[in-house]
Amino acid sequence: MTALLMFPLFLFRLVLQSAALALSQIWVNKTRSILTTLGIIIGVSSVSAVIAAMEGMNRKILENFEMFGTRKIFIWPEQPSSGPQKNAPTWQLRFEAKHFEGLLEHCPSVEFISLIANAGRVPGRYMNRTVDSVSVTGVDASWFKIENRPIVFGRPFSMLDESQGRYVCIITAQLRDKLQMDRDCSGQIIQLGINSYLVAGVVEDKPNTGMMFGGSDDPMEAYIPYTTAAKLVRMPWIRVMASCRDSTVADEARAEIRFFLRRTRGLRPGEPDNFGVFLMENEVRQFKEVMGMITLVAAGVVSISLLVGGVGIMNIMLVSVSERTREIGLRKAVGARPSAILTQFLVEAVVLCMIGGLIGVGFGHLLASVIANSAPLMEQTQIPAWAIAVSFGFSAFVGVVFGMFPAIKAARLNPIEALRHE
Amino acid sequence: MNSGSRLIEICQLERTYVVGAEKVRALRGVDLSIRTNEYVAVMGHSGSGKSTLMNILGCLDRADKGDYLLNGINTTRMSEGQLAHVRNRQIGFVFQSFELMGRLSALKNVELPLIYSDISFWKRRRMAREALERVGLGERIHHKPNQLSGGEKQRVAVARALVNQPSLLLADEPTGNLDTATSDGIMLLFEKLYREGQTIIMVTHEVDIAVRARRIVRMRDGQIISDLPTEKDPARPLRDGEQIGGER
Numbered sequence: 001m002t003a004l005l006m007f008p009l010f011l012f013r014l015v016l017q018s019a020a021l022a023l024s025q026i027w028v029n030k031t032r033s034i035l036t037t038l039g040i041i042i043g044v045s046s047v048s049a050v051i052a053a054m055e056g057m058n059r060k061i062l063e064n065f066e067m068f069g070t071r072k073i074f075i076w077p078e079q080p081s082s083g084p085q086k087n088a089p090t091w092q093l094r095f096e097a098k099h100f101e102g103l104l105e106h107c108p109s110v111e112f113i114s115l116i117a118n119a120g121r122v123p124g125r126y127m128n129r130t131v132d133s134v135s136v137t138g139v140d141a142s143w144f145k146i147e148n149r150p151i152v153f154g155r156p157f158s159m160l161d162e163s164q165g166r167y168v169c170i171i172t173a174q175l176r177d178k179l180q181m182d183r184d185c186s187g188q189i190i191q192l193g194i195n196s197y198l199v200a201g202v203v204e205d206k207p208n209t210g211m212m213f214g215g216s217d218d219p220m221e222a223y224i225p226y227t228t229a230a231k232l233v234r235m236p237w238i239r240v241m242a243s244c245r246d247s248t249v250a251d252e253a254r255a256e257i258r259f260f261l262r263r264t265r266g267l268r269p270g271e272p273d274n275f276g277v278f279l280m281e282n283e284v285r286q287f288k289e290v291m292g293m294i295t296l297v298a299a300g301v302v303s304i305s306l307l308v309g310g311v312g313i314m315n316i317m318l319v320s321v322s323e324r325t326r327e328i329g330l331r332k333a334v335g336a337r338p339s340a341i342l343t344q345f346l347v348e349a350v351v352l353c354m355i356g357g358l359i360g361v362g363f364g365h366l367l368a369s370v371i372a373n374s375a376p377l378m379e380q381t382q383i384p385a386w387a388i389a390v391s392f393g394f395s396a397f398v399g400v401v402f403g404m405f406p407a408i409k410a411a412r413l414n415p416i417e418a419l420r421h422e
Numbered sequence: 423m424n425s426g427s428r429l430i431e432i433c434q435l436e437r438t439y440v441v442g443a444e445k446v447r448a449l450r451g452v453d454l455s456i457r458t459n460e461y462v463a464v465m466g467h468s469g470s471g472k473s474t475l476m477n478i479l480g481c482l483d484r485a486d487k488g489d490y491l492l493n494g495i496n497t498t499r500m501s502e503g504q505l506a507h508v509r510n511r512q513i514g515f516v517f518q519s520f521e522l523m524g525r526l527s528a529l530k531n532v533e534l535p536l537i538y539s540d541i542s543f544w545k546r547r548r549m550a551r552e553a554l555e556r557v558g559l560g561e562r563i564h565h566k567p568n569q570l571s572g573g574e575k576q577r578v579a580v581a582r583a584l585v586n587q588p589s590l591l592l593a594d595e596p597t598g599n600l601d602t603a604t605s606d607g608i609m610l611l612f613e614k615l616y617r618e619g620q621t622i623i624m625v626t627h628e629v630d631i632a633v634r635a636r637r638i639v640r641m642r643d644g645q646i647i648s649d650l651p652t653e654k655d656p657a658r659p660l661r662d663g664e665q666i667g668g669e670r
C-alpha cells in the first residue's frame with residue numbers, strides 16, 4: 001500500500017530532479033541549445049500562426065454568415081435536370097401564390113415564409129421633395145422577421161393590409177431621411193410612382209454584411225404587402241424566402257417544403273423537382289467542413305517542420321550523450337539505475353523542446369498580430385488557447401519521440417566502458 | 423583480526439574479454455573471501471587482472487563464470503537495476519583519476535550517490551557535508567574540482583564513496599596520480615577509516631602503499647598467487663636488524 005503511494009512520489013521527484021538537471025545543462029550550452037531548438041521554434045511559431053490565421057478567418061466569415069442569417073431558406077423555380085420539363089422556358093415554371101397556400105401548417109419545421117415580388121423602380125415624392133428611383137418590393141409581414149430587419153417606427157403590415165391589398169408601405173430610414181420626413185413618419189402619405197401609400201412604418205437599413213454578401217446596394221427601398229404588389233404587376237415573378245425554427249432542423253424544413261411543393265405543383269412520383277430549395281445552414285456547414293479540412297491540412301504541412309526540428313533535437317542529444325559518456329559512467333557507478341539515466345536524457349530533450357515551444361508560441365503571437373493587421377478579413381487572427389496547448393503538447397511529444405533513442409543509448413551504456421571513454 | 427562476518431565470498435570467478443577473434447582471459451578462477459573491517463591491498467603486474475577483479479567486486483562488471491556473494495547475497499544473476507542499487511548502497515568506489523564532475527562543487531559531487539537513493543534535499547546536504555568533514559575537507563565544500571589540488575580531489579572522491587555509508591570501500595590505484603607526500607595523506611585517511619570500522623580493498627603497484635594494508639593479495643595472469651597478512655608478505659617493511667633474504 002505504501003509502496004503504491006510512494007511510487008508516484010518517487011517518479012515525480014525523479015522527473016523534477018531531471019528537469020532541474022536538464023535546465024542547468026541547457027544553461028551551460030546556451031548558444032547551442034537555442035540553435036538546436038530553432039527548428040522547434042520555427043515549427044511551433046508557424047503552426048500556431050497558421051492555426052490563428054485560419055481560426056480568425058473562420059470566425060470572421062461565420063460572423064458574416066450569422067449576420068446574414070443562418071436559418072434562411074431560399075426557394076426558386078428551377079429547370080429540372082431531366083424529364084419533359086428539362087428545357088421548359090422559365091416562365092412556365094414560375095411560382096404562383098397558390099403553390100404556397102397552407103405551407104406553414106404542413107411544414108412544422110418552417111417558422112416563417114414570405115413571397116417576394118419586385119414591383120419595379122419608381123420615383124418617390126413626399127410634399128415637394130423627390131427621389132429619382134425607389135425600388136418597390138412586395139413582401140409578406142414575416143419577411144422582416146426572416147431578414148431580421150426590425151421595424152423601428154410604426155407598425156408591420158396588418159392582416160387587413162395583406163388580405164385587402166391595401167396601399168401601405170414600410171420605408172427604409174435612408175429613404176425617409178432623403179425625403180426629409182419626420183423621424184417617425186408613420187401615418188404620413190408618400191407618392192411612389194402613380195400610387196399614394198400610407199407609411200405604416202420605418203425599417204432599419206440593411207446591415208452591412210461586409211465583403212461576403214454585398215453591402216447595402218440600394219438603400220432607397222420601400223416595401224409593400226405582396227398582395228398589393230400582385231395587383232400592380234400582372235403575373236409577378238415570385239421568389240420565396242423562408243426560415244427554419246432552428247438551424248438544427250434545417251434539413252427537415254427542406255424535406256417538408258419539397259414534399260409540400262411537389263404536391264402543390266402537381267409533380268408525379270419519380271418526376272424531378274422543378275424548383276430549388278437552398279439552405280443557408282447547408283452553406284455554413286459546408287464552409288465549416290472545408291475550413292476545418294484546410295486548417296488540418298495546413299497545420300499538418302507546417303507540423304512537418306516540427307518533425308524536422310525533432311531531428312535537430314535528436315542530433316544534439318546524441319552529441320550530448322557522447323560528450324557526457326564519462327559522466328554517465330560515473331552516475332551509473334555511484335548507483336544510477338538505467339531508468340534514472342533514461343529519464344534524465346528524456347526530460348532534457350523534452351525540456352529543450354518545451355523551451356522551443358514557449359519561444360515559438362511567443363513568435364507565433366507576434367506573427368498572428370502582424371497577420372491580423374494585414375487585412376480586414378484577418379482582423380480576428382489570434383492564437384486560440386487550444387492551439388497553444390496543442391503546440392506545447394506536440395513539442396513535448398516530439399521531445400519524447402526524438403529524445404528516446406539517445407536516452408536509451410545513454411541508459412544502456414556499460415559503466416566501465418563509459419568511464420574509460422575518451 | 424578476522425573477527426568480522428563474511429562480507430565477500432567469491433568462488434572460481436572467471437572473466438574473459440573478447441576483442442574481435444581474440445579472447446583475453448583476465449580472470450581465470452579466482453577464489454577470495456573477505457570479512458568486514460578488513461584492509462586488503464591487491465598487487466600484481468600490469469595486466470594481471472586487478473582492475474577486472476575490482477570492477478566485478480564493485481558490481482560495475484559481471485563475471486562470466488563463478489559466484490560472487492556480497493553480504494551473503496549472490497550478485498551473479500542480479501538485474502541491471504538491482505546491481506545499481508547494490509552499487510549505490512553497499513559500495514563506494516574510488517578511481518585513480520578521481521572522476522569528479524568539473525561543473526559541480528565538492529559538495530555537489532559528494533551528493534551525487536544520494537541523488538539516486540531517494541534522500542531529501544536537506545538530508546543530502548547534511549550527509550555530504552559530514553562526509554567531507556570526515557575526509558578533512560570541511561573548509562573546501564564549495565570549491566570546484568579545478569580549484570582543488572590532486573590530493574584534495576581524491577579526498578572529495580573518497581568522501582563521495584563514503585557518503586552513503588557503504589559496507590565496502592574499493593579503490594583502484596587511489597594514489598596512482600598523486601605524488602608521494604600526497605599519497606601519504608590519502609593513506610593516513612584510509613588508516614583512519616579502517617580504524618573507524620570501514621572495510622577497504624585497494625589496488626596498488628607500490629609496496630610502500632600496499633604495506634599499509636593488513637592483508638596483501640598478489641595476482642598474476644588472472645590468478646591469485648599469494649594471500650597473506652602483511653607481516654608475512656615478502657613486501658613487508660624490514661624490521662630493525664633484519665636482513666634481506668633472512669628468514670625469521
Ligand SMILES: Nc1ncnc2c1ncn2[C@@H]1O[C@H](COP(=O)(O)OP(=O)(O)OP(=O)(O)O)[C@@H](O)[C@H]1O
Pocket residue numbers: 439440441446447448466467468469470471472473474475
Ligand atoms: N575492456 C577490455 N577489453 C579487452 N581486454 C581487456 C579489457 N579490460 C582489460 N582487458 C585485458 O584484461 C587483462 C587484465 O586487465 P586489467 O585491467 O584487469 O589489468 P590490471 O591488473 O588492472 O593492470 P594495470 O595494473 O595496468 O591497471 C589485460 O590483459 C587487459 O588487456
Ligand SMILES: [Mg+2]
Pocket residue numbers: 472473474594
Ligand atoms: Mg588496473
